[in-house]
Every structure is written in structure tokens, then in C-alpha cells.
Amino acid sequence: MKGAILAALAAGVAATPAAAQDTGRVGVAAGDVLVRLRGIVVAPNEKSGSVLPAFPGEKVSVNNSFMPEVDVTYMATDNIGFELIASTTKHKASGRTGITGSLGKLASTWVLPPTLTAQYHLNPTGTVRPYVGAGVNYTIFWNEKASGSLEAAVGETRVKMDDSFGWAAQAGVDIDLTPKVFLNLDVKYIDIDTTAKLYTTAAGRQSVKLSIDPLVFGIGIGTRF
Numbered sequence: 001m002k003g004a005i006l007a008a009l010a011a012g013v014a015a016t017p018a019a020a021q022d023t024g025r026v027g028v029a030a031g032d033v034l035v036r037l038r039g040i041v042v043a044p045n046e047k048s049g050s051v052l053p054a055f056p057g058e059k060v061s062v063n064n065s066f067m068p069e070v071d072v073t074y075m076a077t078d079n080i081g082f083e084l085i086a087s088t089t090k091h092k093a094s095g096r097t098g099i100t101g102s103l104g105k106l107a108s109t110w111v112l113p114p115t116l117t118a119q120y121h122l123n124p125t126g127t128v129r130p131y132v133g134a135g136v137n138y139t140i141f142w143n144e145k146a147s148g149s150l151e152a153a154v155g156e157t158r159v160k161m162d163d164s165f166g167w168a169a170q171a172g173v174d175i176d177l178t179p180k181v182f183l184n185l186d187v188k189y190i191d192i193d194t195t196a197k198l199y200t201t202a203a204g205r206q207s208v209k210l211s212i213d214p215l216v217f218g219i220g221i222g223t224r225f
Contacts, residue, residue, distance in 0.1 A: 025179065027125040028224060034073040034081070034174075036184050038220030041066055042089050042111075049209035051100055051198075058098040060106060060196075062212055065089035069218060073119065081119045083133065083170075085188075088112045092147075093196065093210070105147040107159045107198070113139040113190060115168045127176040132169075139164040139192045146198065155201025166191030172218075180224050188216040 028034065041064060048059035069087035076082060092108045095101040117135030141164075146157035172186035192212040199205050 026127055026176065027123075027129060028075050028078070028081075028121065028174075029124065030075055030077045032075040033225040034075070034222055035225065036071050036073075036220050036222035038069045038071070038184060038186065038218035039066070040069045040087060040089075040216055040218040042091075042214045042216050044091070044212045044214045046213070047211040048096075051095075051206050051208045054203045054206055055098065055100055058100045059096045060093045060100065060208055060210070061096055062210065063092050063094070065091050065111075069220075075121075075124075078124045079121050081121060081131070083117050083119055083135075085113075085115050099153075103147070103149045103153055106150050107144060107146050107157075107196065109141050109144040109159070109161055111139060111141055111192075113137055113192065115188070115190060117168055117170055117188075119170070128173060129175075129182075130171075130173045132171050134167070134169050137164075137166050137168045137190050137192070139166070139190075139194070141194060144196075150198075150200075154203045157201070158199040160197045160199070162195045162197075164192045164194050166193065174222060177221075182222050182224070184218070184220050184222050186216075186218040186220075188218075190214055190216060 043064045044062040046062045050056045051058045067089045071085040073081045073083040090110050092105050094105050095103050115137040117133035119131045119133035121131045123129050141161035144159040146159050151157050168190045170188040175183045195209050197207045
């Protein structure tokens with residue numbers, strides 16, 4: 001009986017360092033799931049075509065937006081992870097020159113750009129872990145609305161923006177604060193192209209092609225499971 005008790009105690013002592021090592025291990029490894037909550041700034045680098053056919057030569061701009069974002073990364077290997085981000089931001093399109101410029105805000109829309117990237121983590125066992133990634137994006141435009149100033153000028157207006165499929169690139173770094181919690185800094189470039197269509201009472205259908213192509217800057221906190 002004493003021998004069995006001593007054997008059990010010895011096994012427990014032997015297992016304790018391993019458990020402590022797992023609890024306090026540094027970095028990431030295959031099978032880990034990383035969840036981050038970021039605050040993001042979506043800064044469009046827009047290029048606009050003309051508002052046609054009624055307003056040739058007149059272009060639009062798209063404003064920056066601030067919003068929280070949640071993302072999840074699954075580490076397929078010690079170095080390779082797959083990240084999916086989920087966030088939605090609201091943007092307004094405004095005229096730049098001429099008649100549309102005098103109206104200011106033309107329309108607003110919510111943008112949902114789910115983005116999947118494959119990442120390479122350069123220093124997975126370190127407390128500072130830079131990574132780079134590339135992937136695909138599908139952007140959904142929803143709840144599009146014409147502005148009051150536009151409808152005052154051309155009557156009741158319905159707005160529709162085409163969804164977009166494009167590529168994405170990113171770079172970032174995770175910095176351990178505790179064995180399980182880390183600070184994250186991240187920047188992404190997302191390729192987003194759309195055509196905004198305005199169905200107006202007085203001027204008929206107008207459309208403008210937009211390359212939004214935002215940089216997305218993020219800072220937040222993450223944890224490892």
C-alpha cells in the first residue's frame with residue numbers, strides 16, 4: 001500500500017513541471033486558436049470614375065471609418081495560420097466638384113468585408129511574433145441610402161452598390177503580455193471595387209465606378225486557446 005502511494009506521489013511530481021510548462025509556455029504552436037479584439041481604422045485609397053451620364057467629369061470621395069473588429073486565427077502548423085476577420089463599417093460617398101460637390105454627401109452604406117488570409121509567423125516560439133499574410137476578400141455592401149441633399153436636388157433616390165471580390169495582404173505582430181494574452185498591431189490592404197448605382201426621380205439612373213482599396217490599421221488584445 002505504501003509503495004502504491006509513493007508511486008502515485010512520484011508520478012504527480014513528475015507531471016507537475018510538464019503541466020506548468022504547458023500553462024506558461026511562450027509563443028504559439030500547431031493547433032492553437034488565437035482570438036483578437038481590435039479597434040480598426042478603415043482608410044480608403046479611393047479612385048473614382050465620373051458620375052454618368054448626367055454629371056460627366058464629376059467624381060466622388062469615400063470617408064474613413066472607425067469600428068471594433070473580431071478575428072480568429074487557427075494555427076495549422078507552428079508557423080502557418082489562417083485568419084478570418086469579421087467587422088462592418090459605415091462609409092459615406094461625397095461629391096468632389098461641380099454640382100455633386102455642392103451637394104456634399106451623396107449616399108451612405110454599410111460595408112461587410114469578410115477576409116481570409118494565410119499567415120506566416122516568423123518567430124512562433126518568441127514573445128514578439130511578427131507575421132505576414134495574403135488572402136481573399138468578399139465585400140458586401142448593405143443598407144445603402146441616398147442623402148437628404150441628393151434627394152432634395154433630384155427627387156427620391158434608390159442606391160445600390162455591387163458586392164466585390166478581391167485580394168488582401170497583411171502584416172502585423174503579436175507581443176506577449178502574459179503567457180496567454182498578447183498585444184496585436186496589424187495592417188491590411190484590401191482590394192475593393194464596386195459600381196454605385198443611383199436610381200433617381202429627376203435624373204434617371206446614374207452610376208459611378210469606385211476602387212475603394214482601403215488600408216485597415218488595427219490595434220488590440222488577443223488570447224490563445
